[in-house]
């Protein structure tokens with residue numbers, strides 16, 4: 001084990017439930033948090049449910065953790081009020097907790113491709129590319145990356161902001177042939193981020209080794225992550241199940257796909 005206590009936020013979510021069982025080799029103790037009931041604690045687990053918008057609770061949550069996998073938050077488009085509480089206040093509260101904690105944690109922030117979603121699918125992006133959020137959700141991920149950057153420059157807290165593409169058991173449509181990341185590749189990335197001696201504050205695109213990828217991680221090769229999986233074996237199945245999106249469909253035009261065509265959710 002390389003960590004003493006790893007905090008996983010969003011532990012009841014899609015990725016949180018996967019990572020709860022797949023990261024047990026990384027830490028002596030795994031502290032789990034989400035809003036709701038987290039079920040029964042295993043011997044190596046601590047359960048600390050709370051709302052990310054609750055500053056005092058989040059500061060207590062972070063205290064004593066040397067690693068944080070921050071998956072908690074609003075994970076699709078929503079009214080600003082919802083996004084503000086979970087992704088703006090929540091991110092600030094987490095980093096204030098990290099700054100005040102007796103142990104400075106290394107943090108993985110689950111950012112999203114929706115921070116860059118309005119780039120065309122014909123473009124190739126790297127960590128230097130400008131952000132082009134495709135909704136308030138995407139804007140909140142840009143904010144999160146900025147919080148991580150500021151706490152690194154001001155206080156030396158190290159964060160990897162991972163712009164996750166589509167992390168599901170399988171790619172579900174043609175767009176995801178470009179954006180898909182397997183759970184296994186995500187686990188390997190998390191291992192490398194916690195193992196690398198000096199992390200800094202990189203932005204890393206979270207995608208498997210897809211032939212149709214739009215993203216280039218060459219500038220952030222130093223953690224030594226090489227994704228092993230590829231969406232290509234799923235292409236025939238997707239072709240058989242659905243037509244590819246038509247030329248003027250957001251799913252064919254933009255990296256963020258359908259999020260780009262959605263309106264704003266009013267409060």
Ligand code: NAI
Pocket residue numbers: 009010011012013014015016034035036050051052053070071072073074075076085086090110111112113163164165166167168
């Ligand atoms: P999810 O929606 O299944 O899980 C998010 C969890 O956060 C939920 O269990 C929810 O209860 C919790 N949460 C939401 N608001 C909260 C609050 N105010 N206080 C405490 N907990 C709160 O999302 P998923 O798919 O597991 O994604 C995890 C993270 O990765 C999210 O931050 C998401 O934005 C990001 N991400 C995921 C992608 C994917 O393909 N699954 C793609 C890009 C980013």
Ligand code: 15L
Pocket residue numbers: 075076112113114164165166167179256
């Ligand atoms: C995300 O950011 C969402 O959290 C996830 O549910 C997917 O929609 C993913 O992006 C995607 O773009 O496929």
